[in-house]
Amino acid sequence: MRKTFAAFAAAAILGFLPSIGAQAADYPRKPIEMIVAYGAGGSTDIMARIFAKYAGERLGQRVVVINKPGAGGEIGWTALANAKPDGYTIGLINSPVVEVYPFTRAKTVGYDLKKIKPLVNVVTDPGMIAVSAGSPYKTLKDFLDAVKARPGEVTLSHEGIGGDDHLAALNVQKATGAKFKFVTFNGNAEATVALLGGHIHAFEGNMSEAAAQIKEGKIRGLAIWAAKRQDAVPEVPTGAEQGVNVIAAASRGVAVPAGLPKDVYEKLLAVSREVVADPAFRAELAKLNMPINPMFGDEYQKFLDDSFKTLKAMWDAEPWIKE
Amino acid sequence: MLSALLRVVSPEGLLVLFIGTLAGLIVGALPGLSSTMGVALCIPITFSMPSDMSLVLMGAVYVSSVYGGSITAILLRTPGTDASIATALDGFPLAVAGRSGEALGMSTVASLFGGTLSAIALLVIAPPLAKIALIFGPHEYTILTVFGLVTIVGVVSDNPMKGVITAVAGLLLATVGFDNFTGFRRFTFGNSELFDGVPLLPALIGLFSVSQALNLIVSKDGGILSKEAVLDVAGRILPALPDLKRCFRTLMRSSFIGIIVGILPGAGTSIAAFIAYNEARRHSPTPENFGKGELEGVAAPESANNAVTGGSLIPTLTLGIPGNAVTAVFIGGLTIHGLIPGPKLFTDHAETTYTLIFSLFFANFLFAIIGIIGARWISHVTRIPGAILSPMIIIFSVIGSYALRNSMFDVALVLAFGVAGFFMERWRYPAAPLVIALILGPLLEVNFRRSMEIANWDMTTFFTRPVSVVLCALVLLAIAYPIYEHRKARRRAGSGKASPLGAGRDID
Numbered sequence: 134m135r136k137t138f139a140a141f142a143a144a145a146i147l148g149f150l151p152s153i154g155a156q157a158a159d160y161p162r163k164p165i166e167m168i169v170a171y172g173a174g175g176s177t178d179i180m181a182r183i184f185a186k187y188a189g190e191r192l193g194q195r196v197v198v199i200n201k202p203g204a205g206g207e208i209g210w211t212a213l214a215n216a217k218p219d220g221y222t223i224g225l226i227n228s229p230v231v232e233v234y235p236f237t238r239a240k241t242v243g244y245d246l247k248k249i250k251p252l253v254n255v256v257t258d259p260g261m262i263a264v265s266a267g268s269p270y271k272t273l274k275d276f277l278d279a280v281k282a283r284p285g286e287v288t289l290s291h292e293g294i295g296g297d298d299h300l301a302a303l304n305v306q307k308a309t310g311a312k313f314k315f316v317t318f319n320g321n322a323e324a325t326v327a328l329l330g331g332h333i334h335a336f337e338g339n340m341s342e343a344a345a346q347i348k349e350g351k352i353r354g355l356a357i358w359a360a361k362r363q364d365a366v367p368e369v370p371t372g373a374e375q376g377v378n379v380i381a382a383a384s385r386g387v388a389v390p391a392g393l394p395k396d397v398y399e400k401l402l403a404v405s406r407e408v409v410a411d412p413a414f415r416a417e418l419a420k421l422n423m424p425i426n427p428m429f430g431d432e433y434q435k436f437l438d439d440s441f442k443t444l445k446a447m448w449d450a451e452p453w454i455k456e
Numbered sequence: 457m458l459s460a461l462l463r464v465v466s467p468e469g470l471l472v473l474f475i476g477t478l479a480g481l482i483v484g485a486l487p488g489l490s491s492t493m494g495v496a497l498c499i500p501i502t503f504s505m506p507s508d509m510s511l512v513l514m515g516a517v518y519v520s521s522v523y524g525g526s527i528t529a530i531l532l533r534t535p536g537t538d539a540s541i542a543t544a545l546d547g548f549p550l551a552v553a554g555r556s557g558e559a560l561g562m563s564t565v566a567s568l569f570g571g572t573l574s575a576i577a578l579l580v581i582a583p584p585l586a587k588i589a590l591i592f593g594p595h596e597y598t599i600l601t602v603f604g605l606v607t608i609v610g611v612v613s614d615n616p617m618k619g620v621i622t623a624v625a626g627l628l629l630a631t632v633g634f635d636n637f638t639g640f641r642r643f644t645f646g647n648s649e650l651f652d653g654v655p656l657l658p659a660l661i662g663l664f665s666v667s668q669a670l671n672l673i674v675s676k677d678g679g680i681l682s683k684e685a686v687l688d689v690a691g692r693i694l695p696a697l698p699d700l701k702r703c704f705r706t707l708m709r710s711s712f713i714g715i716i717v718g719i720l721p722g723a724g725t726s727i728a729a730f731i732a733y734n735e736a737r738r739h740s741p742t743p744e745n746f747g748k749g750e751l752e753g754v755a756a757p758e759s760a761n762n763a764v765t766g767g768s769l770i771p772t773l774t775l776g777i778p779g780n781a782v783t784a785v786f787i788g789g790l791t792i793h794g795l796i797p798g799p800k801l802f803t804d805h806a807e808t809t810y811t812l813i814f815s816l817f818f819a820n821f822l823f824a825i826i827g828i829i830g831a832r833w834i835s836h837v838t839r840i841p842g843a844i845l846s847p848m849i850i851i852f853s854v855i856g857s858y859a860l861r862n863s864m865f866d867v868a869l870v871l872a873f874g875v876a877g878f879f880m881e882r883w884r885y886p887a888a889p890l891v892i893a894l895i896l897g898p899l900l901e902v903n904f905r906r907s908m909e910i911a912n913w914d915m916t917t918f919f920t921r922p923v924s925v926v927l928c929a930l931v932l933l934a935i936a937y938p939i940y941e942h943r944k945a946r947r948r949a950g951s952g953k954a955s956p957l958g959a960g961r962d963i964d
Contacts, residue, residue, distance in 0.1 A: 173496040174788020182503060182792065198500065201862055204651030205634065208861070211648065237639070241646050288910055293636040316594075316909045317637045319902065322784070326721055326777045332593035332910070345776060345796040420794040454639030 160220055160397050164195040167387075168216070168224035170209025172202040176341060176423070180256055180385055181225045183417050187408040196223075205293075206230055211243035218392035220401065226251065228384040229297055232441040236448055237295055246441070247391060250398070251433040253405035254386035256418065257426035258339045259359035260301040261369065262289070263352045265328050268335075273356040273375045276335060280311040288333040289313040290324035295453055298337045300444070301358055301381030303453065305337075305372075308379050328352060339383055340365065344422035358382065365422040384426070386433060402430055460810035463508055464818055472509050473815055476516025477822045483517065484524020485536045487665035487849060488856015490657055491521040491725075492781045499789050507793035511812040514789050518782055519765045519816060520823040522725055523567040526758050527827075530559045531838050534665040534849060538656070538895065539725035539761040541664070541888050542733045545612065546746060546753025553749050556835050561693040562751050563758040564827035565700070566707060570759030571820035573711040574718065574766025579813050582770045583799075588719050589771040589779070594906035595918055597722060599927035601900040604727045605893060606934045607734045612886040614747075622880065623889035629654045630897025637905055649865040658866045659894055661853045662873020663880070663887040669849040670878040672842035693831045695751070703755045706736045714760035718767020722899050724780040725761040726892060732760030738937065766816060773801055773809060850874075 167185050171177045178200060185196035201209035210231055213224035226249060234242045262273065270276040280287045291298040294317065302313060316333050318324040321342040328336045329351060336343070336352070344365045346352045354369030358381040362371060372379045387405065389398065408414055409427040418425050428436055463469050476498075483494035494517045502510030525540035530547030543563060550559035577585060592600070609619040632643045633653030644650040695703075710732035717728035736756035737746040746753045768779025769786070776797035778784035790797055801809045837845075857870040877887050911917035918924050 172785075173499050174785040174792075176791075178499075179788060179792050182500070186503070199862070200496075202652075203861055203863075204648045207648055207651065208863075238641075241641070241644075241648065243648050294639040314909065316906055317902070318906070319636060322777060322787075323721070326589060326771075326775075327593060329775070329777075330590035330593055345798055349798050349800065351798075417794070421791055422796075 158396075160400060161192050161194040163221065164197050165189075165192065165220070166222050167196050167198050168209050168213050168222065169198055169200050170202065170206035170213075170225065170227070171200070173198075173200050176258075176339075176421075177225055177227060177385055179421065180418070180423060183414065184255060184387065184408060187411055187414045188404055191404045191407055205234075205296075207234055207238070207243060210234075210249065213388065213390060214244035214248035216390045218390040218394075220389070220393055220397040223252070223387055223389050223401070226386055226388045228254075228386070228437055229300065229440050229444055230383075232437060233295060233300075233444055233448070236445055237452075237454055249388050250391045250393065251437055252387045252389055252398070252401055252430070253409065254384050254426060254428040254433045254436065255409060256341075256386075256423045257382045257384045258341045258423060259357050259363060260298055260337060260381040260383070261340050261343060261357040262305070262335055262337055262355045263328070263343050263347065264335045264355060265331065265352050266350055267331075268353065270335070270355065271353075273370075273372065273377060276355055277309055277311050277377075280313060284312040285314050287314060288316050288335070290316050290318050290327060290333050290336045290338070292318060292320055292324065292338065297381065297383045298339070299453065300447070301379065302337045303447075304379045304381060305358075305377065308377050325352070340424070341422045363424055364419070365424065384436075386428070405429065457806075457810055460508075460807050461814050463807070463811045464512065464814045468509060469512060469811075469815070470818075472505075472512050473516050473818055473822060476513040477520045477819050477826065480517040480520030480819075481524040481527075481823060481826065483536075484521035484540075485527045486852050486856065487528065487534050487536055487661050488657070488853050488859070489521075490537050490660075491518055491525075491539070492785060493657075493856075493860065494518070494521045495782050495785045495789070499785065499792065502789060503792065507795060508808040508811040510789060510793060511808065512815040514786060515769075515812050515816050516819040516822075518786075519571050519762065519819045522761050522765055523564070523571070523758070523823050523827065526563040526567065526754075527560065527834055530563060530754070531556055531835060532668060532845075532849070534668045535660075537725070538660050538891065539729060539764075540757070541660075541726055541891060542611070542729035542757035543754055543761075544664075545733065545757075545888075546748070546750050549747070549749035550751070550754065551838065555749065556838065557693045557831055558695065558751065559754050560831040560835065561828065562695045562699070562703070562754045564824050564831070565695055566703075566710075566755040566758035567762040567827075568820050568824040569707045570711040570714050570761070570763035571765055572817060573759075574715045574763040575813065575816040575820065576766075577715050578766040578769055578773075578816070582774050582802075585715075585719055585767075586771045586774040588716065589721055589775065589777055591923055592720055593921075594903045594910065595921055595924045596927060597720075597899060597903035598907055599918060599924055599931060600720070601896045601903065603927060603931045603934060604731065604896050605889075605900070606931055608730045608889050608892045610934065610938055611730055611734050611737070612888045615884070618885045619889045622885050622887065623893045626890035626893025627897045627900075629659075629890075630894050630901070636902070637909075647865075649863060653898065654894065655860065655866060655869070656891070656894055657860050658857045658869040659873050660891050661857055662870040663877035663891060665849050665853045666870060666874025667877030667881055667887070669846035669853075670874060671881065672846040672849075675842060693828055699751055703752050705739070706732075706752050706756050707759045709735055709739070710756045710760040711763040714763025715767035715770075717760075718764035718779050719770050721771060721777055721779055724768075724895070725764045726895060728760040728764045729757035730888075730892065732756040734934075743941075762820070769816075773797055773812075774799060 169178050169181045189196040201212050216222035264270050321338040324336050327333045347366050356372045357369045358372050358379045483489040495514050498514045522539045525536035526543045529535035529540035529544040533544045533548040535541045535544050547559045609623050634651050713732045714728045733756045736752050737743045768783045771777040771779050772783040857866045
């Protein structure tokens with residue numbers, strides 16, 4: 134009995150040791166947890182699981198997805214920011230949402246952006262405006278003319294106040310002087326039903342979630358808020374092509390808790406580069422209509438910083454949540 | 457089609473089917489594990505499986521978990537999922553009367569009936585049925601949720617006023633959380649874990665399972681049922697033919713309700729079960745027996761909630777629109793395998809899709825067989841002394857609520873709801889309206905506000921659309937009918953006291 138206890142104690146101590154000083158040479162020695170701040174089966178979760186599979190193969194250890202959904206991602210990101218920086222906890226971050234909470238929820242937000250160190254951006258999913266196939270609006274101009282003719286009467290869906298779709302729509306309003314009547318939904322799926330059922334005039338959402346219905350001819354994309362046309366829906370023109378200079382997207386990438394030992398970070402970075410370059414990985418994402426947009430380390434950090442500055446300026450000029 | 461059928465009956469298919477069905481039964485029966493969680497737990501497992509087999513697994517877990525919840529609802533009055541709250545209303549009184557075998561048998565046959573009928577609907581007429589999902593806009597959902605609430609308050613309590621009180625409490629709790637329309641945090645007290653509102657599962661587990669465990673602790677009998685009732689466990693299981701004949705109309709009607717409610721995104725198994733229960737009671741020649749151990753009161757909710765399974769897959773597969781939370785996870789499972797829901801699923805990926813649909817028939821029969829064979833043994837759970845059973849229930853409740861989102865906050869919530877549920881039980885405040893209001897509250901609120909956004913706050917908008925008008929009439933009928941019944945009963949009896957709400961059924 135006593136012997137068993139001693140054996141257990143020794144095992145426990147030995148099991149604990151590696152996490153004290155993680156070195157790249159023997160890292161990783163146990164499975165890595167990957168926090169996803171949204172539920173299982175959502176588009177962030179699906180991307181995370183595919184990335185985890187390819188990264189795990191290269192790291193020689195399983196990368197296990199842990200879903201910590203809640204508070205629009207805040208709960209998961211708080212867990213990531215406050216995790217031990219030993220390389221055994223990494224996580225997914227979603228831009229722009231992860232950047233806005235520190236000022237839109239300044240009083241209550243649980244994480245500090247400085248404690249989240251970006252590793253690799255994987256997907257940048259542009260926003261778009263779409264109407265149902267039977268809609269009289271054939272182009273962005275048709276639609277905006279109708280909105281301007283009847284200000285505040287033409288309905289446009291978004292996924293919730295302060296989300297990337299809402300921010301995109303606000304930017305379109307600013308750029309064109311149009312005034313939409315916003316109808317709030319909890320997610321693109323609900324909004325798509327309302328669009329197909331003719332309950333709203335138009336839909337502002339992410340390309341990856343509308344692409345399938347566009348390919349089937351059920352809905353028509355009027356404009357995509359990206360610098361260039363997208364492979365998944367090549368027939369949809371960009372906003373800029375039609376004179377509306379708006380860029381809006383939701384980006385999903387991998388991040389780590391700040392303070393990770395440099396060599397561990399470098400190892401994860403090297404593995405990430407291999408994963409996003411892997412044709413099989415790219416093919417899986419293409420099948421899901423998720424446009425790949427790799428940005429690594431400092432470049433990714435700069436992208437997030439720039440995005441933060443733009444959004445903060447927007448918020449300071451006119452906060453979208455009034456308290 | 458034939459090759460799809462062969463895939464299901466292949467050794468691999470049958471093995472996956474069996475594992476899925478068994479896992480679903482356990483997930484459903486245990487308090488703390490919901491159908492949604494069961495299917496979500498499949499996703500990481502299916503990652504490395506062929507796409508058709510992973511759909512078979514998820515489908516089997518889904519349908520059998522909806523059935524599994526009825527087992528504990530009947531035997532212990534701890535519904536394993538929200539789908540079976542209504543089943544406990546008559547199932548548990550039957551068990552107390554020593555007819556647990558019969559109740560389990562009826563619930564099994566009803567689940568098989570509803571599940572199979574909805575799978576037929578999915579197989580044969582999915583595309584036209586899917587259009588129903590599109591007819592329903594924010595206006596129609598608003599009135600539909602009102603109808604659901606009115607129905608439930610009328611069903612569950614011998615004192616309607618108390619039902620109204622707990623329903624209102626549920627609606628108030630449903631306002632907690634982030635308001636997606638304005639960005640306000642409501643009643644979260646700076647707590648980020650309340651951001652998404654009061655989570656349903658801890659409320660469900662606390663109010664039904666933990667409170668029942670507490671009941672057991674304070675009860676003097678030492679077991680969930682009296683000694684005499686337990687001894688009768690070995691009674692008949694398969695429903696007698698006359699019983700089945702009597703229930704046939706109820707089974708048909710409830711399955712129809714389940715399929716339609718299943719197609720409508722947002723509404724779910726629990727609502728279908730309550731509407732079906734209410735309709736069964738309304739059409740019954742002996743409505744006064746409901747709530748006291750009426751077999752039809754088990755048949756109605758169980759056929760309805762299993763009919764939701766096939767129904768909810770109709771818009772999911774044909775339009776890519778999830779019929780409820782479980783099928784939303786389904787969509788995730790489909791996309792992981794590169795299957796984008798929509799009409800292409802029935803053309804380009806027909807074999808995979810039909811493999812799923814055929815497997816649903818098999819899963820329904822499989823859980824029914826396991827249920828019928830197992831009923832006698834499962835019934836013995838009621839012989840477990842309370843001193844062992846109640847800690848077990850509490851342990852499963854705590855683990856389940858923690859697993860939901862890896863949060864200790866939810867564990868505290870479960871225990872708080874458990875204590876609240878215990879006292880509500882003592883003071884005869886029904887818990888079901890609270891849980892249902894917690895489910896329907898957010899639906900009611902967002903759809904009401906959404907329709908107001910569209911109509912510029914013009915309330916008359918609800919009377920300008922045909923489907924919405926019909927639903928309004930149904931709401932009025934649901935309120936008026938019990939009053940009419942009550943009056944009639946009073947006239948017949950010559951005397952009787954007025955009910956506080958005029959909603960009848962409070963003759964106690």
